[in-house]
Amino acid sequence: LIPGPFEYHQPGTVxxxxxxxxxxxxxxxxxxxxxxxxxxxKLRLAVPEHLIDLRRVEGLTxxxxxxxxxxxxxxxxxxxxxGSSLLSEKCxxxxxxxxxxxxxxxxxxxxxxxxxxxxxxxxxxxxxMQCLGAEYLLHGPNxxxxxxxxxxxxAAYFTARADxxxxxxxxxxxxxxxxxxxxxxxxxxxxxxATAAAAVVLTLETGAxxxxxxxxxxVGSTPLYAEAAGQALVGTRCDGEAVGEAVRLAxxxxxxxxxxxxxxxxxxxxxxxxxxxxxARAVGRAAGSADGK
Amino acid sequence: MSKVQIKMTVNxxxxxxxxxxxxxxxxxxxxxxxxxxxxxxxxxxxxxxxxVDLNGMSVKSCTVFAVQADGAEVLTIEGMAEADxxxxxxxxxxxxxxxxxxxxxxxxMITRVYRLxxxxxxxxxxxxxxxxxxxxxxxxxxxxxxxxxxxxxEKINAQREAAE
Numbered sequence: 001l002i003p004g005p006f007e008y009h010q011p012g013t014v015x016x017x018x019x020x021x022x023x024x025x026x027x028x029x030x031x032x033x034x035x036x037x038x039x040x041x042k043l044r045l046a047v048p049e050h051l052i053d054l055r056r057v058e059g060l061t062x063x064x065x066x067x068x069x070x071x072x073x074x075x076x077x078x079x080x081x082x083g084s085s086l087l088s089e090k091c092x093x094x095x096x097x098x099x100x101x102x103x104x105x106x107x108x109x110x111x112x113x114x115x116x117x118x119x120x121x122x123x124x125x126x127x128x129m130q131c132l133g134a135e136y137l138l139h140g141p142n143x144x145x146x147x148x149x150x151x152x153x154x155a156a157y158f159t160a161r162a163d164x165x166x167x168x169x170x171x172x173x174x175x176x177x178x179x180x181x182x183x184x185x186x187x188x189x190x191x192x193x194a195t196a197a198a199a200v201v202l203t204l205e206t207g208a209x210x211x212x213x214x215x216x217x218x219v220g221s222t223p224l225y226a227e228a229a230g231q232a233l234v235g236t237r238c239d240g241e242a243v244g245e246a247v248r249l250a251x252x253x254x255x256x257x258x259x260x261x262x263x264x265x266x267x268x269x270x271x272x273x274x275x276x277x278x279x280a281r282a283v284g285r286a287a288g289s290a291d292g293k
Numbered sequence: 294m295s296k297v298q299i300k301m302t303v304n305x306x307x308x309x310x311x312x313x314x315x316x317x318x319x320x321x322x323x324x325x326x327x328x329x330x331x332x333x334x335x336x337x338x339x340x341x342x343x344x345v346d347l348n349g350m351s352v353k354s355c356t357v358f359a360v361q362a363d364g365a366e367v368l369t370i371e372g373m374a375e376a377d378x379x380x381x382x383x384x385x386x387x388x389x390x391x392x393x394x395x396x397x398x399x400x401x402m403i404t405r406v407y408r409l410x411x412x413x414x415x416x417x418x419x420x421x422x423x424x425x426x427x428x429x430x431x432x433x434x435x436x437x438x439x440x441x442x443x444x445x446x447e448k449i450n451a452q453r454e455a456a457e
Binding site (some may be wrong): 001 | 295313316317336337344346350353355357360424426427
């Protein structure tokens with residue numbers, strides 16, 4: 001399993017990296033943590049002639065809160081994300097999700113930016129970003145722009161990022177203090193991709209749901225923002241009837257493939273189970289739940 | 294493709310050589326440096342037999358290009374024993390608790406445990422199992438590996454307390 005030959009580039013700035021992407025066009029490829037790309041290169045499913053390594057690029061490794069949002073640099077690894085006390089305090093669903101990704105060795109290398117940007121429907125962070133209403137900051141030859149996570153994914157491995165653009169950071173509106181959250185993921189074994197998974201973020205006031213957001217992983221060719229399912233909870237007490245309706249609406253938008261993780265019907269079923277479990281856990285964690293927490 | 298000059302520190306020794314950019318770190322270690330402790334198991338970043346410590350991170354050296362490790366500090370199983378040749382507490386734990394049978398996964402296991410115990414001096418059994426979830430063993434059933442890690446943690450902590 002030897003990758004095809006390539007020339008190796010180590011730009012020091014975002015502009016240099018963008019210029020290299022422009023210069024090499026289809027024959028150039030960005031590498032961040034490499035834990036999706038290198039396996040593809042070994043199988044010769046990816047045969048870049050020019051590999052542009054982002055590890056020395058300045059300014060991609062911050063974690064900050066500014067203007068009511070958490071801004072996470074694209075080269076932050078899953079390991080660093082898990083270790084961030086700011087993120088654990090302000091947006092703990094990120095840590096809960098990162099801990100379900102692969103295994104410790106992979107999390108030391110695998111980056112947050114790579115996970116959201118490469119467009120693999122099995123990746124966990126994209127649905128969580130849709131759930132949180134995140135924005136992706138992209139840099140290209142004409143400067144910067146931002147794209148909502150909910151608008152970013154077109155199909156498996158096809159995204160709104162242009163070939164000569166680089167994801168530099170993700171901006172997540174800081175969820176309100178006391179929000180409830182959960183990422184529920186069914187997998188065949190530790191480290192596997194999801195058979196189906198659901199991200200839920202909600203807020204309660206005296207037991208009633210004020211806002212709710214739900215998104216699904218690996219039950220379609222893209223992550224799925226289940227807007228109607230979230231809306232079905234708002235104004236309810238997240239009782240059995242409301243959750244049942246959210247589950248039904250979430251299942252309705254799934255289009256999973258039948259593969260070694262199970263037939264399509266089963267994965268649609270599991271997606272609903274994950275939604276119900278995630279809602280229950282999020283309600284239990286939220287301030288303002290009916291039992292007075 | 295032209296070769297690239299890289300240098301790194303492996304088990305405390307400065308090394309320097311030329312590699313093709315596509316050369317994986319595991320191949321650089323084994324074939325160019327003759328450091329054959331890290332093993333090639335699956336070659337698909339699942340089994341962890343090739344685990345080495347790279348700049349304070351456990352990594353699967355089959356999924357890192359040698360050029361990405363340019364300038365790095367690398368530690369392999371060859372660098373685990375004490376300077377006088379006595380086994381480290383982790384190695385001793387694997388021996389005393391029968392944490393290996395065929396031994397193929399052991400260099401990767403021990404190298405991973407080294408980093409795990411640096412980050413968490415008192416891991417619970419669950420934390421040990423999750424911490425080793427990137428290392429597969431087909432012989433032991435893991436029970437004795439968990440015991441070996443516990444043995445090592447206790448010994449390292451006892452030594453630390455004695456020194457204080």
